[in-house]
Structures are given as structure tokens and as C-alpha cells.
Amino acid sequence: MITDEIIARAKAHLRSGQAPEAAQLLLTVAAQPGLIEREYDDAMNLLATALASAQQVRAAATVFLYLRRPVEMRRLAKSHPIDTARAELLAERPGEAARFYRVARWPAHAAIACERARDWPTARALWEEVSGDPRLREDPYVAALVSFNLGRVLNKLGDEPGAHRCRVKAMRLLEEAADVLEARGLRDRAFDCFQVLLTLGIETGSFENLAEGYLNCIRILREDHLKYYALQYYEDFIGKAETAGEHHAVATILHEVAEYARNLGLPFHTALRLREAQAWQRAADGILASGGAAELAENALLAAVGAYTTLGFHARAVQTFKSIAGLPLEEKRVARYKNLAVKYAEARDESSQTPALPDYLKQPVQYPDIWNVDVIEWEEQGDPVEACGEILLDPTIPNYVRRRALTARLTPLMAVNPAHPDTLAALAERLGEVQVYAVLSPLESLFERGRTNVRGAVLKAARHLYFKRTFVVINRGVQDPEPAVRRMAQDAIAALHFPHAFDPLSRLHRESADPDIRRAALQSIGRIQSLEAVEYLVGVVVHGQQDERLIARDLLLRSDYSETSRALATAIEHEQGDVQRLLAQIRYQRGER
Numbered sequence: 001m002i003t004d005e006i007i008a009r010a011k012a013h014l015r016s017g018q019a020p021e022a023a024q025l026l027l028t029v030a031a032q033p034g035l036i037e038r039e040y041d042d043a044m045n046l047l048a049t050a051l052a053s054a055q056q057v058r059a060a061a062t063v064f065l066y067l068r069r070p071v072e073m074r075r076l077a078k079s080h081p082i083d084t085a086r087a088e089l090l091a092e093r094p095g096e097a098a099r100f101y102r103v104a105r106w107p108a109h110a111a112i113a114c115e116r117a118r119d120w121p122t123a124r125a126l127w128e129e130v131s132g133d134p135r136l137r138e139d140p141y142v143a144a145l146v147s148f149n150l151g152r153v154l155n156k157l158g159d160e161p162g163a164h165r166c167r168v169k170a171m172r173l174l175e176e177a178a179d180v181l182e183a184r185g186l187r188d189r190a191f192d193c194f195q196v197l198l199t200l201g202i203e204t205g206s207f208e209n210l211a212e213g214y215l216n217c218i219r220i221l222r223e224d225h226l227k228y229y230a231l232q233y234y235e236d237f238i239g240k241a242e243t244a245g246e247h248h249a250v251a252t253i254l255h256e257v258a259e260y261a262r263n264l265g266l267p268f269h270t271a272l273r274l275r276e277a278q279a280w281q282r283a284a285d286g287i288l289a290s291g292g293a294a295e296l297a298e299n300a301l302l303a304a305v306g307a308y309t310t311l312g313f314h315a316r317a318v319q320t321f322k323s324i325a326g327l328p329l330e331e332k333r334v335a336r337y338k339n340l341a342v343k344y345a346e347a348r349d350e351s352s353q354t355p356a357l358p359d360y361l362k363q364p365v366q367y368p369d370i371w372n373v374d375v376i377e378w379e380e381q382g383d384p385v386e387a388c389g390e391i392l393l394d395p396t397i398p399n400y401v402r403r404r405a406l407t408a409r410l411t412p413l414m415a416v417n418p419a420h421p422d423t424l425a426a427l428a429e430r431l432g433e434v435q436v437y438a439v440l441s442p443l444e445s446l447f448e449r450g451r452t453n454v455r456g457a458v459l460k461a462a463r464h465l466y467f468k469r470t471f472v473v474i475n476r477g478v479q480d481p482e483p484a485v486r487r488m489a490q491d492a493i494a495a496l497h498f499p500h501a502f503d504p505l506s507r508l509h510r511e512s513a514d515p516d517i518r519r520a521a522l523q524s525i526g527r528i529q530s531l532e533a534v535e536y537l538v539g540v541v542v543h544g545q546q547d548e549r550l551i552a553r554d555l556l557l558r559s560d561y562s563e564t565s566r567a568l569a570t571a572i573e574h575e576q577g578d579v580q581r582l583l584a585q586i587r588y589q590r591g592e593r
Contacts, residue, residue, distance in 0.1 A: 003029055003032070003035065003039065003043065006025050006026070006028060006029055006043075007026070007029070007042075007043055007046065009022075009025055010022040010023075010025045010026050010046060010050065011046070013025065013050075014046075014049070014050055014053065019050045019051075019053035019054035020050075020054045020056075022046075022050040022053075023047060023050040023051050023054055023056065023059075023414065024414075026043055026044075026046055026047035026050060027047070027407070027410060027414065029043040029044075029047070030043070030044065030047060030063075030403065030406055030407050030410065031407045032403075033399075033400040033401075033403040033404055034400070037399065040403070041067060044063050044066060044067055044406075045063075045067070047063050048060045048063040048064055048067070048072070051063065051414070052076065056413065056414060057076045057077070057079075058076075058077070058080055058083065058413050059410055059413040059414050060076050061073045061076040061077040061080070061083050061087075062083075062389070062392070062406065062409050062410060062413060063406070063410075064076065064087075065083075065086060065087070065090070065389065065392045065393065066392050066402060066403070066406045068090055068395070069090075070087045070088070070090035070091035071091075073086070073087040073090065074087040074088070074091070081100040081101070081103040081104040082100070082101070082104045082106065082386065082389070083389070084100045085097040085098075085099075085100035085101045085104065085106075085109070085113070086389060086393050088100060089113065089393060090393070094113040094114070094116035094117040095113070095114070095117035095119060097110075097113040098110040098111075098113035098114045098117065098119070098122065098126075101113060102126075106379055107126045107127075107129045107130050107379075108126070108127075108130045108146070108375045108376065108378075108379045109376060109379060110126050111123045111126035111127045111130065111149065111153075112149075112372050112375075112376070114126060115153065120153055120156045120157050121157070123153045124150070124153045124154065124157060127146060127149050127150040127153055128150065130146050130375075131143075131146050131147065131150060139378070140173045140174075140176045140177040140180070141173070141174075141177035141181070141189070141192075141193060141374070142374065142375060142378045143173050144169075144170045144171075144173035144174045144177060144193070144196065145170075145196065145370075145371045145374055145375050146375060147166045147167075147169045147170040147173065148166070148167070148170040148196060148200065148371050149371055149372070149375070150166045151163045151164075151165075151166030151167045151170060152203070154166060167200060167204060170196070170200065171197065171200060171209060174193045174194075174196055174197050174200075175193075175197075177189075177190075177193050178190040178193035178194060178197075178216070181193065185503070185504065185507055186468075186469070186472070187220050187223070187224070187468065187503060188220075188467070188468040188469055188500075189469070190216075190220065191216075191217060191220045191221075192370050192374065194212070194213045194214075194216040194217045194220070195213065195217060195367055195368075195370060196213075196370060196371055197209055197212055197213035197216075198210055198212075198213025198214050198217065198367075199213070199367055199371070200213070201213055202240065205244075207241070207244050207246055207249075210237075210240060210241075210244075211237075211241075211249065214233060214236070214237040214240075215237075217233050218230050218233045218234060218237070221233060222260070223503070224468075224499065224500035224502070224503065225499045225500065225502065225530040225531075225532060226499065226500060227264055228360075228361065230260070231257065231260075231261070231361050232361055232363065232365055233365060234253065234256075234257040234260075235257075235357065235361055235362055236364060236365045237253060238250055238253055238254065238257075239364075241253065245286070247279060247282040247283035247285075247286045248283045248286075248300065250279045250282075250283070251276055251279035251280045251282075251283050251300070251303065254272055254273075254275050254276035254279055255276050255303075255307070257272055258272035258273045258276055267355045268354075268355045268356060268357050268358070270311055270353075270354040270355070271354040271355060271356050271357055272357070273307050273310055273311055274307070274311060274313075274354055276304075276307045277304045277307035277308045277311075277313075277316070278304075280300045280301065280303045280304035280307065281300070281301065281304050281320070281323075283300040284297040284298075284300040284301045284304070284323075285297075287300065288327075294327045294328045294329055295329070297327055298324055298327055298329060298333075301320050301323055301324045301327075302324070304320050305317045305320045305321065308320065311350075311354070312349065312350030313349045313350070314344065314347035314348060314349060314350070315347050315348050315349045316349060317344075317347070318340075318341055318344045318345065318347050321337050321338075321340045321341040321344075322337075322338075322341045324337045325337035325338045325341060376390065377438070377441050380441070381445070382441045382442050382444060382445025382446075383442065383445070384408065384409075384412070384427055384431060384439075384442035384443075384445070384446065385409055385412060385413065387438055387439060387441060387442045388405040388406070388408050388409035388431075388434070388439075389409065390438060391405040391434065391436065391438055392405055392406060392409070397436070401434060401435070401436060404430070404433045404434045404435070405434050405436075407430055407433075408427060408430035408431050408433070408434055408439075411423065411426055411427045411430050412424075412427055421450065421451045421453055421454050422453070424446055424450055424454045424457075425450075425453045425454045425456070425457035426457070427446070428443060428446050428450075428454060428457035428458045428460070428461050429457050429460060429461055431443055431446075431461055432460065432461025432462065432463070432464045432465060433461075433464065435464050435465060437465075437467055437469070439461075439465070440465065440467065440469050440470065440472070440473075443458050443461055443462070443465075443473055444472060444473050446458050447459075447473050447476060447477070448476075452482045452484060452485060455477065455480060455482070455485045455488075456484055456485050456488045458473060458477075459473065459474065459477045459485065459488035459489050459491070459492045460488055460491075460492070462474055462477075462492040462496075463491065463492045463495040463496065466496065466498045466501075468500055468501065468503070468504060470492075470496065471496075471501070471504035471505075471508075474489050474492050474493060474496075474504075474508075475504075475508070477489030477492070478490075478493075478508065478512060478514065478517050486514070486517075489517070490516055490517055490520045491520075493505070493508065493517065493520040493521055493524055494520045494523060494524060495524075496524060497524040497525070497526075497527040497528050498528070499528055499529070499530050501524065501528065502525065502528055502530060502532055502533055502536075505521045505524050505525050505528075506521070506525060506536060508521040509521040509522050509525065515547075518548070519547075519548070519551060522537075522540065522548060522551055522552065522555075523551065523555070525537065525555075526551075526552070526555030526556075526558075526559070527555075529561045530561070531561075531563045531567060533561075534556070534559060534561055534563060534564050534567045535567055537552040537555050537556050537559075538552075538556070538567055538568065538571045538583070540552035541553055541556070541579070541582065541583065541586070542571070542575060542579050542583075553582070553586055556568065556586050556590075557586060557589055557590060564590075565587065565590070565592050568583055568586060568587045568590075568592075569587065571583050572584055572587065
């Protein structure tokens with residue numbers, strides 16, 4: 001039925017006192033995220049009226065949460081303190097929201113609301129309450145976030161010794177959590193640890209924390225082949241290091257990023273190399289100005305010479321030799337540098353272009369407040385209704401996403417039996433349609449406590465969630481005792497082939513005992529556009545089992561990734577015998593010579 005007809009029938013049901021029937025009809029309109037805003041909102045107003053008439057007050061309050069109408073939401077949510085708290089946040093009254101979160105025994109949510117209200121003493125008491133939660137003993141990551149948040153509040157209160165103790169504790173726990181998470185293959189969660197660590201460095205002025213956070217974030221981004229994000233983090237780190245006067249670190253980072261850009265074939269690597277040379281010169285100036293050893297300045301200037309020479313800027317290299325000759329070094333070395341300056345005095349800079357770094361890579365990195373977001377997730381304990389409530393509350397999330405979250409939240413709230421497996425399965429599928437990171441925790445929770453059809457629905461939802469964390473539930477699915485669930489996990493693996501899925505997919509291929517799972521993982525790897533994925537396929541051709549070698553061969557034949565030809569040529573050079581001939585045949589069949 002078209003929307004106008006649905007709304008007309010719903011109005012007729014309302015006039016005849018059949019509010020539940022009207023609400024069910026209007027729910028089908030709620031599930032249409034593509035409707036124009038006025039038409040959608042008019043239908044949702046009618047849905048809220050129908051739900052309130054049917055005494056489904058929490059569902060009606062949810063619709064008003066979507067519509068961002070706090071007065072009506074507050075009126076309906078009187079017996080639900082969490083919903084009332086969200087209504088107060090909609091009304092820009094965070095202090096009142098904190099009061100209702102405390103009634104609901106959500107001290108972390110209450111503490112965050114108090115911070116918004118700038119009620120620092122109450123926020124301190126609440127974070128101290130959260131820090132005493134016994135569950136944190138087994139969760140160093142969340143414990144670190146709680147300590148980080150408490151330290152920030154203590155800093156606002158002027159308690160610097162207490163803030164320092166919290167920061168030290170947070171740093172220790174973050175490093176511990178990152179090690180554990182990486183060992184378990186959860187590099188995306190380890191990345192979160194390092195983001196908090198670099199934020200700690202920014203806020204405290206600790207360059208050691210700043211560098212550790214940035215360098216590990218960059219390492220993970222590079223390993224996941226997110227090259228442009230890695231370059232943005234490099235550029236952001238360089239800016240922070242320059243502000244801190246860490247010239248030696250700036251030069252070292254620029255050397256690393258210039259090599260990285262060159263290996264990627266990016267034209268602006270020469271501009272980075274030029275900046276490296278200039279940074280080495282500033283580092284030498286800084287060493288001398290601070291009374292450092294002349295030999296250290298000499299080393300920095302020699303590094304500048306190397307960078308200039310790589311670019312063909314020979315005249316600048318000679319000028320740098322003259323600078324070194326002016327250092328208070330032993331006579332023999334001074335004489336050597338003077339001789340070099342004289343010998344190459346006629347050297348000229350080669351005319352070469354140095355394309356500038358694109359503006360989009362210079363944009364400051366926006367760091368999400370994961371120290372709040374992940375504590376909120378922890379306190380909600382995977383409750384899908386509450387996770388969708390957070391999505392609906394967030395004004396920065398696009399309306400089409402909020403509409404899907406509305407439909408998902410209404411699924412159990414409007415159900416006769418919210419805990420029925422069929423309801424939970426429908427809820428899982430709705431959560432998958434929301435397609436944001438925040439739904440992963442409730443999906444993991446549904447999988448853990450759900451029956452076979454619920455677990456299958458969770459894995460069906462996973463096919464739409466392009467996050468590394470999605471593989472947490474997929475990895476559970478591949479080990480499920482029910483064949484039907486394992487097949488759904490296999491289907492999800494086959495659907496997920498985005499760049500940073502390579503790591504979990506390759507783990508599945510290497511470690512799974514199920515040949516169907518291994519084949520699905522290999523097929524998805526073959527659809528990832530990255531050099532690492534191509535090299536993995538080549539490795540399977542060289543070392544894999546016969547059936548998988550044929551799959552990898554076919555994937556290489558069909559690959560349209562720009563680096564496939566080069567990877568094959570490199571492999572041919574290093575192999576011999578039958579394997580070499582097979583790789584050469586693949587290259588020939590691709591039409592390459």
C-alpha cells in the first residue's frame with residue numbers, strides 16, 4: 001500500500017477505537033527511511049497518538065524521542081527514569097537528566113550528564129562510584145576510561161595530585177588492555193586504547209604519551225591498509241610535535257611518512273622529504289641553542305644532506321656542508337666538510353616538482369569521545385532498546401539512520417512478548433539495517449543468549465556491518481553447534497570484504513577447521529582491493545592445498561586491483577619450478593607479458 005492509503009486506514013482505525021491496529025499499520029511507515037521529512041514526521045505524530053491511546057506509553061515516548069519533542073516525551077515517560085533522563089537531555093537540562101540516571105542506577109550516564117551541566121563535585125562522586133564497580137576488575141579497558149574521566153573532573157576541581165594519579169592509572173591500564181586486545185586479534189579495540197592515550201598526551205602535555213598513542217594508531221591504520229587515514233594521523237602528529245618543539249621527532253616522523261608515501265606511489269612524497277630536510281636543520285639549531293653536543297647537531301645536519309640529495313637539491317646539500325663546517329668539531333672533521341663544500345661548490349639544484357600535500361590530509365583529526373561512548377556501552381550491557389535510544393538522542397546522526405533505529409527500538413516495545421525468540425530475531429535484523437557501530441554490542445548480547453533462529457538473525461544482520469568488530473560475533477558463529485547458524489556465519493563472511501576486514505578474514509582462513517568457512521574467507525580476501533590481499537592469494541597459490549590453490553588462481557585471474565600484476569611479477573622472480581610456471585601462466589592469462 002502507498003503511504004497515503006496506510007495513513008488513511010490508520011486514521012479510520014483510530015476513529016473506531018482500534019488504536020493497536022492503527023499503530024501496527026503506521027509501523028510500516030516508520031520502516032520507510034526514504035520518505036520526505038514532512039510526510040514521515042506527520043505519520044510519526046499519528047503513530048505516537050495511536051501508541052499512547054493503546055497504552056504503549058514507552059513506545060509512544062520513543063516516537064517523540066525521534067521527533068525531538070521533550071515535553072511530550074517527558075509526560076509519557078514518568079515511570080521510566082532512563083527515558084525521562086533522555087527527555088531532559090533533549091530539553092537541554094543535563095542536571096535534571098543526571099538526577100533521573102541516578103534513579104535508574106546508571107552512575108556513568110549520570111556523571112557524563114553532570115559534566116555537561118558543569119557540576120564537577122557531583123560528577124566526581126559519580127565517577128568514584130563507577131570506579132568501585134567490581135566488574136571493572138576484569139575489564140582493564142573500561143577501568144582505564146573511568147580513571148581517565150575521573151582524572152579530567154579532578155583537574156576541573158583543581159585537584160592536580162588526584163588527577164595525576166588517575167592519569168597514571170589510566171595510562172597503565174590502557175597499555176595493558178591494548179596488549180590483551182591485540183593478542184586476541186581485536187586490533188580495532190586496541191586502536192581505541194591508543195586514541196585515548198594520545199588524547200591523554202594532548203591534554204597533559206606529555207609528549208611520551210602523545211607519541212606512543214599516535215605511532216600505535218598509525219601502525220594499526222597502516223596494517224589495515226587505511227593509507228589516507230594513516231597519512232592524516234601522521235600529519236596531525238607532526239603538527240603536535242612541532243608545537244611541542246620536538247624537532248628531532250618531527251624530522252624522524254617526516255622521514256618515515258615520506259618513505260611510506262613513496263612506497264605507495266604517491267606524488268607528494270618529495271614535498272615530505274623536503275620538509276624532512278628542513279626539520280633536521282631546525283633540530284640542529286635546537287640542539288645548539290640548548291647547549292647540546294655539536295656531534296648531535298652534526299648528525300642532524302648530515303641527515304638533512306641525505307634528504308636534500310635524495311631530492312636532487314645538491315646546492316642546498318653543499319650549503320648544509322658549510323653549516324656543518326662551522327660547528328665546533330675536531331679540526332680533521334671540520335676540514336673534511338670544508339673540502340666537500342669547495343669540491344661541490346658548483347653543484348646546482350635539479351629542477352624538480354614537489355607536489356604539495358593535498359588539503360584533505362591536512363584536516364585536523366577529529367577524535368571521538370570514546371572515553372564516554374564506550375563507558376555508556378558498558379553500562380547499557382548490550383541492551384538493544386537502550387542502544388537505539390542513544391542513537392535517537394544523538395542529533396549528529398543522519399535522520400535516515402535514526403529512522404532505522406526507531407523501527408528497531410519499537411520492535412520489542414510494541415511486541416506482545418518482547419522476549420519471544422521470533423521478536424528477538426526480528427529485532428536483530430532491524431539492528432543490522434541501522435548499520436552503525438553502536439548496534440554491535442546489542443547484537444553480540446542477542447547472539448550470546450538467543451536461540452538458534454536469533455543467532456542466525458544476528459549473523460544475517462552482520463552482513464550489513466562493515467566493521468572489524470563484526471567478526472567478534474562471526475567468529476562465535478563459525479563455532480556454533482548448529483549447522484544452520486554456521487551456514488549464516490559463512491554467508492556473512494562471504495559478504496564482508498572491505499579493506500580492514502583482511503586481518504580477521506585471513507585469521508579465519510588460516511585457523512578454521514571447516515573447509516567451507518576457509519573457502520568463504522578466501523573468496524572475500526580475493527575481493528579486497530589491497531596489495532596485502534593479493535600477496536596473500538599468491539601465497540595460497542604457492543603453499544596452499546590443491547583446491548584452495550585453484551580458488552586463489554581464479555581470484556588472481558579476475559583481480560582488477562592495480563598492483564596485482566606487479567605482485568605476480570615479484571613472486572615469479574622469487575619462485576622456481578612448477579610454482580613459477582603456474583604464476584607465469586596466471587600472468588599470461590591476464591594478458592600481461
